[in-house]
Amino acid sequence: MAKTVQEVDQVVIRFAGDSGDGMQVTGDRFTNATAVLGNDLATLPDFPAEIRAPAGTLFGVSGFQLHFADHDILTPGDAPNVLVAMNPAALKTNISDLLPGGTLIVNSDAFDDRSLAKAEYANNPLTDGSLAGYEVYEVPLNKLTLGALEGITGLTQKDMLRSKNMFALGLLSWMFSRPTDGSEGWIRDKFGKSPEVAEANLRAFRAGIAFGETTEVFTHSFVIKPAQLDPGTYRNITGNQAITLGLVAASVRSGLQLVLAGYPITPASDVLHELARHKQFGIKTMQCEDEIASAAAALGASFAGSLGVTVTSGPGLDLKSETIGLAVSVELPLVVLDIQRAGPSTGMPTKTEQGDLLHAMFGRHGEAPVAILAASSPADCFDIVLEAARLALKYRTPVIVLSDAFLATGSEPWKLPDVESLPDLTTAFEFATGPNHEGEFWPFLRDEETLARPWAIPGTPGLEHRIGGIEKHDGTGDISYDPENHHRMTLLRAQKIAGISKDIPRLEVDDPSGSAETLVLAWGSTFGPVRAACKRLRNNNVNVAHAHLRHMNPFPSNLGEVLHGYKRVIVPENNMGQLLKLVRAEFLVDAQGINKVAGAPFKAAELTQALEAHMEIPR
Amino acid sequence: MTSNGNGQVIQLTKKDFESDQQVRWCPGCGDYAILATVQSFMPELGIPRENIVFISGIGCAARFPYYMETYGMHGIHGRAPAIASGLAVARPDLNVWVVSGDGDALSIGGNHLIHAMRRNVNMTILMFNNQIYGLTKGQYSPTSELGKVTKSTPFGSADYPFNPISLALGAEASFVARTIDNDRAHFTEILRKAVAHKGTKFIEVYQNCNIFNDGAFDAVRDPRSGRENRIYLEDKKPIRFGKDESKGVIMDSDAQLKIVDVEEVGEARLLVHDENAVIPGRAFALSRLSHSPTGPVPLGIFRSVERPVYEDLVEQQIAQAKERGGPGDLAKLLRQGETWEVS
Ligand code: SF4
Numbered sequence: 004m005a006k007t008v009q010e011v012d013q014v015v016i017r018f019a020g021d022s023g024d025g026m027q028v029t030g031d032r033f034t035n036a037t038a039v040l041g042n043d044l045a046t047l048p049d050f051p052a053e054i055r056a057p058a059g060t061l062f063g064v065s066g067f068q069l070h071f072a073d074h075d076i077l078t079p080g081d082a083p084n085v086l087v088a089m090n091p092a093a094l095k096t097n098i099s100d101l102l103p104g105g106t107l108i109v110n111s112d113a114f115d116d117r118s119l120a121k122a123e124y125a126n127n128p129l130t131d132g133s134l135a136g137y138e139v140y141e142v143p144l145n146k147l148t149l150g151a152l153e154g155i156t157g158l159t160q161k162d163m164l165r166s167k168n169m170f171a172l173g174l175l176s177w178m179f180s181r182p183t184d185g186s187e188g189w190i191r192d193k194f195g196k197s198p199e200v201a202e203a204n205l206r207a208f209r210a211g212i213a214f215g216e217t218t219e220v221f222t223h224s225f226v227i228k229p230a231q232l233d234p235g236t237y238r239n240i241t242g243n244q245a246i247t248l249g250l251v252a253a254s255v256r257s258g259l260q261l262v263l264a265g266y267p268i269t270p271a272s273d274v275l276h277e278l279a280r281h282k283q284f285g286i287k288t289m290q291c292e293d294e295i296a297s298a299a300a301a302l303g304a305s306f307a308g309s310l311g312v313t314v315t316s317g318p319g320l321d322l323k324s325e326t327i328g329l330a331v332s333v334e335l336p337l338v339v340l341d342i343q344r345a346g347p348s349t350g351m352p353t354k355t356e357q358g359d360l361l362h363a364m365f366g367r368h369g370e371a372p373v374a375i376l377a378a379s380s381p382a383d384c385f386d387i388v389l390e391a392a393r394l395a396l397k398y399r400t401p402v403i404v405l406s407d408a409f410l411a412t413g414s415e416p417w418k419l420p421d422v423e424s425l426p427d428l429t430t431a432f433e434f435a436t437g438p439n440h441e442g443e444f445w446p447f448l449r450d451e452e453t454l455a456r457p458w459a460i461p462g463t464p465g466l467e468h469r470i471g472g473i474e475k476h477d478g479t480g481d482i483s484y485d486p487e488n489h490h491r492m493t494l495l496r497a498q499k500i501a502g503i504s505k506d507i508p509r510l511e512v513d514d515p516s517g518s519a520e521t522l523v524l525a526w527g528s529t530f531g532p533v534r535a536a537c538k539r540l541r542n543n544n545v546n547v548a549h550a551h552l553r554h555m556n557p558f559p560s561n562l563g564e565v566l567h568g569y570k571r572v573i574v575p576e577n578n579m580g581q582l583l584k585l586v587r588a589e590f591l592v593d594a595q596g597i598n599k600v601a602g603a604p605f606k607a608a609e610l611t612q613a614l615e616a617h618m619e620i621p622r
Numbered sequence: 623m624t625s626n627g628n629g630q631v632i633q634l635t636k637k638d639f640e641s642d643q644q645v646r647w648c649p650g651c652g653d654y655a656i657l658a659t660v661q662s663f664m665p666e667l668g669i670p671r672e673n674i675v676f677i678s679g680i681g682c683a684a685r686f687p688y689y690m691e692t693y694g695m696h697g698i699h700g701r702a703p704a705i706a707s708g709l710a711v712a713r714p715d716l717n718v719w720v721v722s723g724d725g726d727a728l729s730i731g732g733n734h735l736i737h738a739m740r741r742n743v744n745m746t747i748l749m750f751n752n753q754i755y756g757l758t759k760g761q762y763s764p765t766s767e768l769g770k771v772t773k774s775t776p777f778g779s780a781d782y783p784f785n786p787i788s789l790a791l792g793a794e795a796s797f798v799a800r801t802i803d804n805d806r807a808h809f810t811e812i813l814r815k816a817v818a819h820k821g822t823k824f825i826e827v828y829q830n831c832n833i834f835n836d837g838a839f840d841a842v843r844d845p846r847s848g849r850e851n852r853i854y855l856e857d858k859k860p861i862r863f864g865k866d867e868s869k870g871v872i873m874d875s876d877a878q879l880k881i882v883d884v885e886e887v888g889e890a891r892l893l894v895h896d897e898n899a900v901i902p903g904r905a906f907a908l909s910r911l912s913h914s915p916t917g918p919v920p921l922g923i924f925r926s927v928e929r930p931v932y933e934d935l936v937e938q939q940i941a942q943a944k945e946r947g948g949p950g951d952l953a954k955l956l957r958q959g960e961t962w963e964v965s
Contacts, residue, residue: 035959040962293733296704296707307713461674470696471687
């Protein structure tokens with residue numbers, strides 16, 4: 004039977020299965036094949052915190068959503084139009100998201116009585132008619148995989164069944180006309196250590212393709228043309244990968260040794276893992292005994308003249324507070340990366356939230372201002388880390404970078420920058436080399452413009468000096484309990500951070516109409532959903548402006564002006580209104596919040612609706 | 623010696639290591655003697671002043687770096703070993719010291735202390751043990767004796783104390799020693815041996831806090847009566863002490879160490895100290911000879927063994943990576959993995 008090929012402009016696929024089914028790997032691989040094809044894309048992995056939750060259970064379901072298109076897209080998609088469900092639990096937890104009429108591919112072999120019971124299904128959904136509203140493809144993945152692997156020796160049946168995700172990958176690759184060479188190469192690499200396992204996965208993958216091509220189950224496949232992106236070389240990148248590359252770039256572009264100290268914590272550990280591999284760049288990574296030590300070690304490295312970096316998530320930020328306070332007091336560079344996750348306390352380690360902004364802002368005793376930055380997309384994590392390094396080095400201050408679980412594990416195509424075009428960080432700082440005050444060295448004599456103190460590193464003759472957390476005398480840096488001096492030093496530290504606003508870009512407003520009366524002000528990972536929601540509103544002839552903050556402290560110098568230029572200001576956040584509080588307090592605007600703390604990013608549709616409600620637009 | 627900035631090397635004296643800061647310990651505090659000993663020893667180190675860094679946490683002892691004309695950081699409570707670890711990893715060329723007290727090192731900073739020793743980061747840790755919290759005005763510390771009556775324990779402490787030497791040995795420290803604040807000759811000798819050792823040097827210093835815990839170490843510290851109780855450990859020599867070296871230490875059949883009359887048991891039975899013994903069992907047994915400094919107490923080097931140094935291994939991995947793949951190439955790194963062109 005000749006099969007037809009249908010052209011579509013975008014698809015949202017969700018792979019869902021048991022934690023042990025390899026859904027993240029499958030999704031990742033499909034994403035890379037999609038990226039190489041030139042589609043624009045955004046991904047949203049969603050997995051439980053448990054490493055191997057009990058098989059077949061509802062809470063053990065792991066999912067990976069990918070939105071790809073022939074045009075510029077902003078989010079991983081609100082709802083899938085293709086759902087791959089590897090077992091009843093995956094079907095049960097995901098089916099309500101599948102768009103009406105959407106394509107559902109299920110592993111029919113997994114729908115035995117026991118699995119159905121585990122998923123709390125009273126009746127088999129494949130036979131009870133409840134799936135009538137979808138285009139259902141029942142594929143006996145277990146049988147087909149075992150059949151394809153017949154004759155491979157040295158593998159048990161259980162081992163063989165592990166390859167069924169590659170069968171699914173093959174099938175989907177055929178269905179959406181993905182290139183297969185890359186995936187084959189990848190399988191060989193990944194399982195290179197064990198030839199039988201590599202062979203099994205390769206055979207399963209090919210069998211999946213052949214199954215789509217030859218059986219009569221599927222009558223058509225799809226193509227999605229490449230998107231019109233800026234010319235250049237691209238790769239697909241997650242936020243955590245971008246952070247890692249940003250750190251390497253910061254070391255290269257500053258000429259400084261980078262020392263990153265961390266402690267394993269979800270979803271930040273990948274930064275430590277990835278960076279530990281780049282020893283060729285002279286980068287040193289330390290896995291410390293705890294979060295406290297890793298902040299302290301990073302500060303020790305900065306004192307020594309390296310770029311000290313520590314990476315963590317919210318629970319770790321709690322513990323690093325005291326070191327950040329010390330860094331404020333001793334005025335040394337320190338980059339603190341906080342990959343936010345749902346809190347409080349352990350919260351939901353693998354789920355996203357923007358709950359740490361006020362912690363970053365105020366989470367220290369005393370008056371302890373720091374610079375704060377927030378990345379707005381996975382690829383932006385690269386640029387934001389370079390900016391963090393620039394500010395830390397130039398102003399000798401801790402800089403907290405806020406990313407989150409959504410950015411950390413989500414991915415998008417990234418146009419590779421020219422190394423030469425990256426900021427030159429060597430101009431951001433210089434080490435002190437000699438006396439700065441009447442033949443003496445005063446460690447707290449500030450640069451008049453930046454208010455930064457000199458960075459005199461051990462090994463520099465004649466500049467021996469002591470720093471510490473006790474209040475210092477303005478200039479000499481000697482211990483001082485003088486009340487007026489403390490007041491002055493407190494002001495100086497605050498002015499130094501506030502002064503950064505002169506050194507950062509003004510806030511740009513996206514308002515194609517130029518006449519919007521409502522401003523949507525947002526920050527961090529909500530960029531995609533907010534931009535997408537604003538587009539939808541504009542498509543319905545509603546004028547709306549969007550401004551997105553990357554510098555959270557200090558704010559861009561024109562933020563007040565921008566806010567006062569609109570009748571209505573709406574602040575959507577994945578928290579209970581933290582930026583909202585800051586702008587209301589600082590600029591006395593009657594801004595209103597839209598808040599979602601569900602461990603997941605905003606969907607464009609729900610945000611559009613919420614914005615309409617705020618703007619009192621009748622639906 | 624140090625370079626004077628013009629590339630000339632000049633001989634330094636104790637004075638060169640005294641900062642211009644007024645020393646603010648209580649008059650009569652044992653810290654003064656420690657500071658004088660360390661400052662006097664520094665010229666002998668033969669390391670330029672600018673390459674020496676003192677790191678501390680919080681407490682009376684932690685003020686130490688302010689008084690040393692070297693680089694220094696007065697950090698946060700308990701975190702000095704962690705700050706110093708980052709410093710040493712970043713700059714293995716520096717000579718790193720940590721100055722801490724019993725509360726700072728063993729209570730709030732216990733975790734950092736044991737892990738620094740386990741990793742064998744190259745630094746000298748001076749732990750001033752005064753068995754009390756001084757700076758916060760006299761609460762019991764993790765080395766205070768059971769039953770100690772303090773402000774926070776009006777009915778006596780119910781906390782069993784740490785034995786710092788046992789703890790350091792248990793934490794795999796490669797160099798473990800004990801000395802006394804007012805015994806300058808012994809203290810200096812320990813410092814000399816410590817700086818010659820590569821790795822973490824843990825030195826417990828009995829320090830008198832004459833304000834909140836005066837006389838805690840009198841049994842060994844008193845210049846006259848205390849001498850009797852000082853068991854000076856000398857490498858590869860039988861362990862003897864007391865008046866005319868009449869007493870000694872033997873290992874009993876049950877592997878317990880015992881203090882004996884040398885004449886009674888004969889010199890041949892005395893335990894011969896071996897600070898380089900690979901198995902730390904004997905050093906540990908020696909540390910248990912006295913849990914608190916109320917009777918005969920071993921002083922000197924309990925253990926000194928070679929073990930890979932953390933930051934050296936870090937450097938080695940970098941050198942190997944560069945040797946294998948050449949120096950890092952950022953443009954190449956960015957292009958790693960699957961890329962595609964859009965024209
Ligand atoms: S309180 Fe005790 S330890 Fe502290 S300075 Fe005074 S005497 Fe010394």
